[in-house]
Amino acid sequence: MKITKQVTLYSLLxxxxxxxxxxxxxxxxxxxxxxxxxxxxxxxxxLLVREKPGRKNPKVTLVPFGKEVTIVKYTEVEDTxxxxxxxxxxxxxxxxxxxMFSGFLSNTPFTHGISDQFRxxxxxxxxxxxxxxxxxxENAKDKVYCFSDVGYKFVKTGYxxxxxxxxxxxxxxxxxxxxxxxxxxxxYFLLDDSENSLKDYEKAxxxxxxxxxxxxxxxxxxxxLKKFDLAxxxxxxxxxxxxxxxxSFNNLGWVYLLKNEWDKAKIELENAISCDPGSAYPxxxxxxxxxxxKKDKVKTFEFLKKALSLKYDIQILYDPNGDGQFxxxxxxxxxxxxxxxxxx
Numbered sequence: 001m002k003i004t005k006q007v008t009l010y011s012l013l014x015x016x017x018x019x020x021x022x023x024x025x026x027x028x029x030x031x032x033x034x035x036x037x038x039x040x041x042x043x044x045x046x047l048l049v050r051e052k053p054g055r056k057n058p059k060v061t062l063v064p065f066g067k068e069v070t071i072v073k074y075t076e077v078e079d080t081x082x083x084x085x086x087x088x089x090x091x092x093x094x095x096x097x098x099x100m101f102s103g104f105l106s107n108t109p110f111t112h113g114i115s116d117q118f119r120x121x122x123x124x125x126x127x128x129x130x131x132x133x134x135x136x137x138e139n140a141k142d143k144v145y146c147f148s149d150v151g152y153k154f155v156k157t158g159y160x161x162x163x164x165x166x167x168x169x170x171x172x173x174x175x176x177x178x179x180x181x182x183x184x185x186x187x188y189f190l191l192d193d194s195e196n197s198l199k200d201y202e203k204a205x206x207x208x209x210x211x212x213x214x215x216x217x218x219x220x221x222x223x224x225l226k227k228f229d230l231a232x233x234x235x236x237x238x239x240x241x242x243x244x245x246x247x248s249f250n251n252l253g254w255v256y257l258l259k260n261e262w263d264k265a266k267i268e269l270e271n272a273i274s275c276d277p278g279s280a281y282p283x284x285x286x287x288x289x290x291x292x293x294k295k296d297k298v299k300t301f302e303f304l305k306k307a308l309s310l311k312y313d314i315q316i317l318y319d320p321n322g323d324g325q326f327x328x329x330x331x332x333x334x335x336x337x338x339x340x341x342x343x344x
Contacts, residue, residue: 037071039105045244049098053077053088060098061278163187212241246275262293280310
């Protein structure tokens, strides 16, 4: 399944400033051991990196809520957005560099984010549901945050069963924590446990029906189960709540590709690129559109080249549950292999 899987692991300490009236930026930068200045996105809809300082300049990419950026320098350009007055800063994020409004940056890593592609096949062989060390978070000031942090690290390293155990430990302390239900639901999804995953997302939606994350993540489960109408509904709801849920546009496009509704797929994938031009996935999906529907290999290679330049995972092109189901034998042809060798 080739969709954008953006999961954000939240703590209880959401320092969101959008509703506050601030005359100047409250952002106080944090230094690493290397002397770098770090900031963390605290806008729930994510924060755009732009080519130049100023909200009207072209987009580079969208940095999801909670993600860490490196501050290169402050500019002299100031702006007021949602009653927050702050300067634009030059930043680095992954392989991207550009400018970001500092009014929605925090110096505190109050949340953790994952925006990588995960598959159940990447789970570690020694992963178990065993109980955690009872002293693991005993001395933590915020035990719920501690277990969320532990769960995040387990997911990142392929220990999905251990991650569910960590999130469950957090829920024992705070049984109505929306974000922990989202996180555990995603861990169950990675374990191919659709039943428990759906239960957790349903509980999360009951707790916060106007938050987008549970709808966005639940659509993965419905897509995997080939319940495409339900996946479509969840993705539409995600966009309705959060217009900057760029992955939702891409995933809608993917659902339409699976249904062979080519023109609808193209519209949503172009919306995804407009929303976040720095994401590789909609370009790769548009390559499928041109290969399957337009029968245009030139355009297919053009979009694949763009996706690969944005660090697209070549393995997905051979995944029978991802791009491989569309390309099949062609992805083993000398023509295709020559292209991969040249552009990998």
